[in-house]
Amino acid sequence: MNKMKLILDSENEWGFFVDPKTFDIFTIDNDIPDSSLVIVKEKEYIEDIDRTVIQTSYGIVDKNKFITKNKKEISKLMSEACSKFILARDTLPPKVKVEKELQEDKPAQLAFMLSNYDIFHLKISSTMLDGLNPFERIQDIIGNETQKLTLYDREDKWKIEYAKSSRATCKSCGLKIEKGTVRIGEPYYFDQYLNYRWHHEKCIFWSRLEIKQLENLEQLEKEDKKRIESYF
């Protein structure tokens, strides 16, 4: 089998690759086999916001070459790999769950959780399943049990507060979060320190959060608090 070497700057870069046949995840330290799906993380200091952020890039290995893909493209490749896995093994790949309730005559929406911070949204169409109906096929596999995924299921609390400045950009839509507006902080660890990725109120999938995961809600103005509570 063809393999390539991907040299990472060990200080600031690290990564994973996924075997599309098994969905096994490996840390990049040396060779990456052909057809692997590759995720590379890079620490980068952004002067504008005075923060170190982690950038992610994606690609595949094809004939010893690394070919860059965007997240949408890599998610499509994962969807195809996931479909083949389902056809071959009659079960969902590891770390793949149903993300949205299955609907008849619609593609199935699954999620592959590589880690808490790397979630890929997969769309399984009937074409990918050799003409089989994804609703029936996947319903068969998961049975009656609703195996819906809680995407935001980490233990640390999400922080809700008024933006102290207009410097932060929303990690969902990329636009500025205006000073004084409600912003929601998604917890993550960086160098063992708890940090937050900020989002606009309108950019949060509220249905995937539970109210008990929110910290600081009591500190909001009555009206804002009421509005946020109405999402649950």
Ligand SMILES: [Zn+2]
């Ligand atoms: Zn936003």
